[in-house]
Amino acid sequence: MILGLTAAAIATGIAAALVAGFVRGLAGFGMAILLVPILGLAIPPVEAVVSANWLGFAISLVSLRKQVSESERSAWVIAAAALVAIPLGVLGLSAISPPVARLLIALIALGAFVAVLLPPRPHAKPARGETVATGLAAGVLTGFAGMPGPPVVPYYVRRPIPPAIARASMMSVFMVTQAAGALTAIVLGVATWREAAIALGLYPAVFIGNWAGARAFGRIDPTAWRWIAGGMLGLAAGGAVLKLATA
Incomplete structure (x- = not known):
C-alpha cells in the first residue's frame, strides 16, 4: 500500500483524476465536482475534499498568466468573499459523519449539473450583491465539499x-478558494499534509487530462461547449449518487 491506500483506492483516484482533469481543461470547471464524490468513496470525505483542493490549486498554476489576464474583475470579488466563508465549510465538514458528508457532497455535485443547464441569463453584469453572495456560497462549499463551482459556474x-x-474567471476563483480551503483545513486541525501527498500522487493524471481538455477547448462553438461540459458533469454526478446508493 502507498500512504495507507489500497490498490483499488489508488486506481479509483487515478481514473477519477484523469477524467476530472480533462473536464477542467475543457470547461474551466468541474474538476472537484467530478473528483470529490468518487474519491470520497475510496478515502474519507475530509481527505477527498482537501486533496481535491490541493489538486485544484496546483493545476491552476499551469496557465496562470493567461488565466489571470483573461479573467473578469468579478472573479476577484467572488474570491475575496469566499475567503471569509471557507472556515464555516471546513468546520461543518468536520462536525458531521462520513456517510452524511458523502451523501451531501454527491447531492451538491448533482445540483451543479442542474444549475449549468438552467436557461441563459439576458444580462451580462449581475449586481454587486449577487457577486458577493456567490463568493460567500462558494467559500462555504469549498470548505465543506471542495467544490466552489456550484454557485460560481x-x-x-x-x-x-x-x-x-467565463473559463478564465472561474479558474481564477477556484485557484484562490481551493488553496485557501486546503490551508484552512490544516490550520483548523481538520487535515494534515497527508492530503497534499495524495494530491501530489494524483497530479500527473490531472495534468494529462487537463492538457487534453485544453487542446479541445476552442475547437467547439459556445453552445456545444456548455452542453458537453454539462453532460459530463451530469454523468459524473449521477454515477457518484448511484455508487453511494450501492456502497
Missing part, C-alpha cells in the same frame, strides 16, 4: 460572455 456560464472569459 452558473454565475458565468449562464451569462452572454465569451467562453474564454
